[in-house]
Every structure is written in structure tokens, then in C-alpha cells.
Amino acid sequence: MTAAPDQAPAGGRDPTAAVDVDAAIVGGGIAGLWLANLLHARGYRTVVLEADGIGGSQTLASQGMIHGGLKYALSGNLTGASEAIAGMPERWRRCLAGGGDVDLGGLEPLSDRYYMFATSTALGRLTSFFASRTLRGRIRRLEPPEYPAAFADPAFRGVVYELNDFVLDTPDLLAALLRPVADRVYRHRLLPGEVTPADGGCELRLPGARLRARRLILTAGAGTGALLDHLGIASPRMQLRPLHQVLVRHDYPHPLYAHCLTGIRRPEPRMTITSHRDGDGWLWYLGGQIAGDGVAMSDAELADHARRELAACLPWISWERAGISTLRVDRAEPEQTGGRRPDEAFAAAVGPTVVAWPTKLSLVPDLGDKVLALLDPPRPGPAPRLELPRAGLGRVPWSRP
Numbered sequence: 288m289t290a291a292p293d294q295a296p297a298g299g300r301d302p303t304a305a306v307d308v309d310a311a312i313v314g315g316g317i318a319g320l321w322l323a324n325l326l327h328a329r330g331y332r333t334v335v336l337e338a339d340g341i342g343g344s345q346t347l348a349s350q351g352m353i354h355g356g357l358k359y360a361l362s363g364n365l366t367g368a369s370e371a372i373a374g375m376p377e378r379w380r381r382c383l384a385g386g387g388d389v390d391l392g393g394l395e396p397l398s399d400r401y402y403m404f405a406t407s408t409a410l411g412r413l414t415s416f417f418a419s420r421t422l423r424g425r426i427r428r429l430e431p432p433e434y435p436a437a438f439a440d441p442a443f444r445g446v447v448y449e450l451n452d453f454v455l456d457t458p459d460l461l462a463a464l465l466r467p468v469a470d471r472v473y474r475h476r477l478l479p480g481e482v483t484p485a486d487g488g489c490e491l492r493l494p495g496a497r498l499r500a501r502r503l504i505l506t507a508g509a510g511t512g513a514l515l516d517h518l519g520i521a522s523p524r525m526q527l528r529p530l531h532q533v534l535v536r537h538d539y540p541h542p543l544y545a546h547c548l549t550g551i552r553r554p555e556p557r558m559t560i561t562s563h564r565d566g567d568g569w570l571w572y573l574g575g576q577i578a579g580d581g582v583a584m585s586d587a588e589l590a591d592h593a594r595r596e597l598a599a600c601l602p603w604i605s606w607e608r609a610g611i612s613t614l615r616v617d618r619a620e621p622e623q624t625g626g627r628r629p630d631e632a633f634a635a636a637v638g639p640t641v642v643a644w645p646t647k648l649s650l651v652p653d654l655g656d657k658v659l660a661l662l663d664p665p666r667p668g669p670a671p672r673l674e675l676p677r678a679g680l681g682r683v684p685w686s687r688p
């Protein structure tokens with residue numbers, strides 16, 4: 288095997304020889320791949336170690352929404368959470384246009400817009416809040432001719448708002464992020480015993496190579512908790528917030544990307560709907576309140592509940608023959624008081640280790656800023672080539688065998 292021009296042969300042939308990198312990134316979800324792109328573009332010698340398929344547990348299970356946080360403002364007030372994230376859709380759009388932090392030129396969103404709807408026009412104080420000057424440019428009430436296809440039914444007499452948010456196909460996103468760095472993303476589950484402190488950095492004893500990393504960047508999602516324990520890092524700690532998502536297979540021909548606000552009693556969408564390619568049709572993926580409430584339900588209870596909720600939120604569509612299944616998945620985040628939702632991306636340095644959780648797909652540009660601020664300038668030199676298999680893309684949870 289010949290090394291690529293900007294790659295040096297690793298200690299693969301001589302396991303006693305150490306190779307140097309600026310950063311070893313552990314975990315190839317959105318966080319790890321985004322950081323690998325940022326660092327590679329700035330001349331950092333970087334490798335990524337991914338235990339399974341790229342995209343891991345959360346990223347490929349996510350709904351792919353790049354949002355500006357308005358769903359956190361359904362109390363009728365802008366909150367810390369809604370404002371920290373407000374600028375993210377524009378940052379992502381610059382990336383999709385080929386500028387921005389990471390070049391995602393050519394990546395087509397699944398949907399260029401996201402909607403909010405209710406089957407009644409009576410939204411209480413939210414009606415004036417959505418029309419207020421503070422939200423100008425972030426939300427717009429649509430006229431019926433502008434409605435997406437799913438609301439074109441004459442039986443729908445509610446209200447539809449368009450948000451600045453959009454939805455990405457996460458496998459397409461990960462493939463675009465993998466392309467520029469594929470030669471440095473390896474399949475390997477980092478075991479805590481493989482890491483030791485060395486020369487102000489870390490040494491990773493990998494199969495066939497000793498890697499000396501100035502920084503060990505943990506972007507292992509839910510896997511970061513165990514790595515922190517074994518590295519003896521007491522703070523930050525990780526919290527897991529569970530979700531029980533709903534997958535709906537049906538023969539309704541249109542996709543839908545919308546929050547349902549019909550009859551909400553809490554400041555949270557009753558359901559958050561995204562649609563994903565599934566054979567010749569669309570699979571609808573439901574999150575939001577239904578996925579939080581569903582945590583306490585069995586799979587069968589949640590499937591029944593989801594069928595009733597779909598009938599209440601979208602009564603002009605027949606749900607009797609829909610195939611409904613469910614998916615349990617945890618969000619991995621920095622620990623917060625009372626287990627609440629973090630408002631921002633998180634990155635902290637503990638010695639040579641950087642602990643990073645984006646907390647949301649949308650907030651990955653924020654994570655990039657925070658991690659870059661923690662790093663010293665790169666040292667010139669080729670990136671190593673390790674004698675490990677390359678990592679491949681993982682699969683979305685609804686993919687058919």
C-alpha cells in the first residue's frame with residue numbers, strides 16, 4: 288500500500304514507532320466529522336476513530352432539522368434556548384451554498400422549509416407573538432395557495448406558518464462531510480485502556496500503531512460517558528435524555544415537514560413531523576411531545592397513541608392502515624441541573640482532552656467555534672496512515688435490510 292502524498296506511513300509496520308497528530312477525534316457522528324473537516328481545512332493533522340458505522344446512534348436517528356429554535360419559544364417568549372440557536376439556519380445555508388465553515392456545496396436539503404400548523408386558527412397569544420416584530424423574518428403565516436401539499440385538502444381549515452428552518456437527509460450530509468476526510472476516518476472502538484498521558488498530550492495504543500495526539504477530542508456521543516469515567520475526568524459529566532420516536536409507513540403520497548400545534552397545552556409541539564425516503568414513498572418520522580410522552584409507554588402503547596394523535600392532528604388523512612413502529616434513542620449531552628435541555632453546544636478542555644457534545648445537529652457550527660477556540664495552532668506535517676480499516680457510513684434506523 289502506498290501512502291497518499293499528504294499522508295505519512297504510520298507505525299503500522301513498526302508498532303514501536305509513534306506517529307504524531309494534532310488531534311485524535313473519537314466518534315464519527317456529525318460532531319466528529321464536522322470537526323474533522325474544520326481541522327483538516329486549517330492544516331491540523333487529524334484522525335477520526337469510529338466504533339461502528341459513521342453517523343452512529345444519534346445523528347442517523349435524528350430528524351435532520353436545522354432549526355432556529357422557535358419551537359422552544361411556544362410559551363410566547365423568546366428564551367435562552369431559542370436565541371442561542373437562532374442564527375444556525377443561516378450559518379448552515381452558507382455552507383450549503385459552498386461558503387461558510389464547511390463546504391457542503393451541492394448538498395440538497397430534503398425540504399428547504401419547515402412549517403408549523405394547527406387545525407384551528409385559535410392559537411391564543413401565539414397568534415400575536417408569531418406576528419410580532421421580534422420574530423420578523425423568522426416566521427411567516429402562509430396563504431392557502433402557498434400551503435405544502437399535505438394541507439391542500441379542502442377539509443383543512445387551520446393555519447400554516449413557514450419557518451426559516453430546513454431539513455437535511457442525514458446520510459447525504461454525512462457522505463458530504465466524509466468525502467474530504469475519508470482517508471483519515473478509521474473504524475476502531477477506542478478502549479479506555481488504550482489511552483495514556485504522554486508529553487502534555489495523549490498516546491493511543493491502537494492495533495498496529497502508537498499514535499501521539501496533542502489533543503484527544505471526545506465526540507463519542509453516548510460513548511463519551513464511559514471514556515470520561517475511565518480517563519478519570521470527573522467534570523464535565525454526561526446526561527442522557529431518552530426519546531421514544533415513532534415511524535409511520537403509509538401510502539399517503541406527500542411528504543410533510545411540520546410541527547403540529549393543534550390543542551397544545553405545553554410549550555412544545557404536539558408532534559414534530561419529518562419525512563424520509565422509503566422505497567417509492569415516504570416514511571413519516573414523529574418526534575416532539577409524542578416522543579417525550581412515549582418514553583413511559585411500551586412500544587404497542589405508543590403505536591396506539593400515535594395513531595390517535597395522527598388522527599387528531601391530520602384528520603383528513605386515513606391512518607387506519609398505516610404501519611407504525613417505534614424507536615428508543617437517547618440524546619447524549621453535558622449534565623445540566625435537573626437534567627434540563629442544554630441551550631448551546633458544549634466543548635471543554637480537561638488537560639489534553641476536549642469533551643464535545645453538539646447537543647443538537649443544528650448547533651454543530653457553534654460546536655466548531657468552541658472547539659477551535661480551545662486548540663493551539665497546527666504543527667505542519669503529513670497526516671498519518673494507520674493500518675486500520677476505514678469506517679463506512681452507518682444506516683438510518685428505518686432502512687430496510
Ligand SMILES: Cc1cc2nc3c(=O)[nH]c(=O)nc-3n(C[C@H](O)[C@H](O)[C@H](O)COP(=O)(O)OP(=O)(O)OC[C@H]3O[C@@H](n4cnc5c(N)ncnc54)[C@H](O)[C@@H]3O)c2cc1C
Pocket residue numbers: 313314315316317318319336337338339340341342343344345346347348349350351352353354475476477478506507508509510511514530532574616617618643644645646647648649650
Ligand atoms: C431522535 C433524535 C432526533 C433528533 N433530531 C434532531 C433534529 O432534527 N435537529 C437537531 O438539531 N438535532 C436533533 N437531534 C440531536 C442530534 O441528533 C444530536 O445532537 C447529534 O446527532 C449528536 O451527534 P454526535 O456526533 O455528538 O453523536 P452521535 O451521532 O451519537 O455519534 C457518536 C459516535 O461515536 C461513536 N463512538 C462511541 N463510542 C466510541 C468509542 N469508544 N470509540 C470510537 N467511536 C465511538 C458512535 O459509534 C457514534 O458513531 C436529535 C436527536 C435524537 C436522538
